[in-house]
Amino acid sequence: xxxxxxxxxxxxxxxxxxxxxxxxxxxxxxxxxxxxxxxxxxxxxxxxxxxxxxxxxxxxxxxxxxxxxxxxxxxxxxxxxxxxxxxxxxxxx
Amino acid sequence: xxxxxxxxxxxxxxxxxxxxxxxxxxxxxxxxxxxxxxxxxxxxxxxxxxxxxxxxxxxxxxxxxxxxxxxxxxxxxxxxxxxxxxxxxxxxxxxxxxxxxxxxxxxxxxxxxxxxxxxxxxxxxxxxxxxxxxxxxxxxxxxxxxxxxxxxxxxxxxxxxxxxxxxxxxxxxxxxxxxxxxxxxxxxxxxxxxxxxxxxxxxxxxxxxxxxxxxxxxxxxxxxxxxxxxxxxxxxxxxxxxxxxxxxxxxxxxxxxxxxxxxxxxxxxxxxxxxxxxxxxxxxxxxxxxxxxxxxxxxxxxxxxxxxxxxxxxxxxxxxxxxxxxxxxxxxxxxxxxxxxxxxxxxxxxxxxxxxxxxxxxxxxxxxxxxxxxxxxxxxxxxxxxxxxxxxxxxxxxxxxxxxxxxxxxxxxxxxxxxxxxxxxxxxxxxxxxxxxxxxxxxxxxxxxxxxxxxxxxxxxxxxxxxxxxxxxxxxxxxxxxxxxxxxxxxxxxxxxxxxxxxxxxxxxxxxxxxxxxxxxxxxxxxxxxxxxxxxxxxxxxxxxxxxxxxx
Numbered sequence: 001x002x003x004x005x006x007x008x009x010x011x012x013x014x015x016x017x018x019x020x021x022x023x024x025x026x027x028x029x030x031x032x033x034x035x036x037x038x039x040x041x042x043x044x045x046x047x048x049x050x051x052x053x054x055x056x057x058x059x060x061x062x063x064x065x066x067x068x069x070x071x072x073x074x075x076x077x078x079x080x081x082x083x084x085x086x087x088x089x090x091x092x093x
Numbered sequence: 094x095x096x097x098x099x100x101x102x103x104x105x106x107x108x109x110x111x112x113x114x115x116x117x118x119x120x121x122x123x124x125x126x127x128x129x130x131x132x133x134x135x136x137x138x139x140x141x142x143x144x145x146x147x148x149x150x151x152x153x154x155x156x157x158x159x160x161x162x163x164x165x166x167x168x169x170x171x172x173x174x175x176x177x178x179x180x181x182x183x184x185x186x187x188x189x190x191x192x193x194x195x196x197x198x199x200x201x202x203x204x205x206x207x208x209x210x211x212x213x214x215x216x217x218x219x220x221x222x223x224x225x226x227x228x229x230x231x232x233x234x235x236x237x238x239x240x241x242x243x244x245x246x247x248x249x250x251x252x253x254x255x256x257x258x259x260x261x262x263x264x265x266x267x268x269x270x271x272x273x274x275x276x277x278x279x280x281x282x283x284x285x286x287x288x289x290x291x292x293x294x295x296x297x298x299x300x301x302x303x304x305x306x307x308x309x310x311x312x313x314x315x316x317x318x319x320x321x322x323x324x325x326x327x328x329x330x331x332x333x334x335x336x337x338x339x340x341x342x343x344x345x346x347x348x349x350x351x352x353x354x355x356x357x358x359x360x361x362x363x364x365x366x367x368x369x370x371x372x373x374x375x376x377x378x379x380x381x382x383x384x385x386x387x388x389x390x391x392x393x394x395x396x397x398x399x400x401x402x403x404x405x406x407x408x409x410x411x412x413x414x415x416x417x418x419x420x421x422x423x424x425x426x427x428x429x430x431x432x433x434x435x436x437x438x439x440x441x442x443x444x445x446x447x448x449x450x451x452x453x454x455x456x457x458x459x460x461x462x463x464x465x466x467x468x469x470x471x472x473x474x475x476x477x478x479x480x481x482x483x484x485x486x487x488x489x490x491x492x493x494x495x496x497x498x499x500x501x502x503x504x505x506x507x508x509x510x511x512x513x514x515x516x517x518x519x520x521x522x523x524x525x526x527x528x529x530x531x532x533x534x535x536x537x538x539x540x541x542x543x544x545x546x547x548x549x550x551x552x553x554x555x556x557x558x559x560x561x562x563x564x565x566x567x568x569x570x571x572x573x574x575x576x577x578x579x580x581x582x583x584x585x586x587x588x589x590x591x592x593x594x595x596x597x598x599x600x601x602x603x604x605x606x607x608x609x610x611x612x613x614x615x616x617x618x619x620x621x622x623x624x625x626x627x628x629x630x631x632x633x634x635x636x637x638x639x640x641x642x643x644x645x
Contacts, residue, residue, distance in 0.1 A: 021345055028345070033449070035349050037362070043342050047282070048331075054283045055286065058102070058104065
């Protein structure tokens, strides 16, 4: 029980952080606006996604699903974002 | 039957709420003070003169726009004394030429507004040899005597130091405070959203209020205070998070900007007019007043702030700031009208031409700060903030009472802790106001010790709460709060001539408002202390009756 709660907390904090950055970045990349507006949009969106991630992490039935449900979309979003950014010649970290 | 999802959301709401509850309370209370920080500043600097009455009609000519000078002496038969904007600015420029160092970075001339009431000049001294930027210096014009007198108020953190607490936490390094306050705000947003989810019958519960039913009453109060201002709470927490966007979500920026960095992003997203650098060639400034007339005619608004960047230089820039625009007008409306001071040539720019997303971001930030709010809206901000404070406090009390009813002793330490937080913090803030009056006016470290008084006082209240008998812990804390707030206007009357007798007589409602609010606080805490004690008396009496019945 305690391990389950700790795992969900970490999923919400870390998995949620990864998802909020990756997913918001992807939305910014896909929007047909310049990179300044895309970045501001992503920043505005990121906290909404983070809040949603908390609900997900504690709402799903098992803590494994909490992790996978956050990390898999995060990895996919980050992958597409970086592929598109690299294609456009955008900056990469 | 609750669904499994709503059960888990209830769990999340409870723990997201309670883990950071004390910090949330601290942030909400100190943040609320920020909506009155100009007003508190006037009270905290009693050397500043009483408020001038503003011109009743707008005219672009500074010679014709006239302020009425208040007097704290018996009215003379000469009738009310007045001064024109033009005369104020002439006095201000003269004072700046005399007092500000030649290499000052900027000069400011601030005209009276409803909120600040006074006329003053300020300047930014250049960086010292250690590379540190010194605090700006300000001098206020007192016209209540025969001769104009410039006063320099006592050293104080003022209202600004109080409201800065809500994101800087005072003793912590900035970055650490940002992460802690940011995480707290995020959990607060989670708490608000889960709160809406678990209260499915939100309107029915909104109209439910059961008094004197123990924990259940606190839950009803919690629902009532939350639902009344829910949109405000969501706005304030979400927009608060945006202040930390660049700290928290820095990877988003570096993914798009890489080595170019955050600065380039800020220039692209929020373009500002780059001033010409200081040329190093001295030049006289053209007279300000004709330009002020032009700017006021162009904007159709009363200019309230005048700033000169690099005064005395050939590239000096003169900026007339318009009153804070409402959020609806944020995009593309001139924010300031600028001239080259050495030639009087109108400079382009001064507008805030932001893109779509950037306008949304700036509007949310403006909503958070409420700088545009007039008096009715400002009081609405205060009312909503107070409801937010109540929401946090009643949530804590419900959590506590429910557990206490199961096991009265196990949560004693927690109860003492929350008594010291919920009632101790407001008392400690009163101590800040008292320290402002009682610390020696010319002591160099007084600004620091005002803040130390707040935190040391709070610590002392916490220690007292941990030591005093449990049944008396709330009553004593509430009594201390009533006494502390009640003594604010009294100590003010004993130590300054900006007390209620003076401010009410002069009709200076901003200044009187601070003392009157302190009295309202004292009265509220006093009533709570009395009400609480009466209820505990009732409880003992009914217990005694029960005992008598049993013994019979």
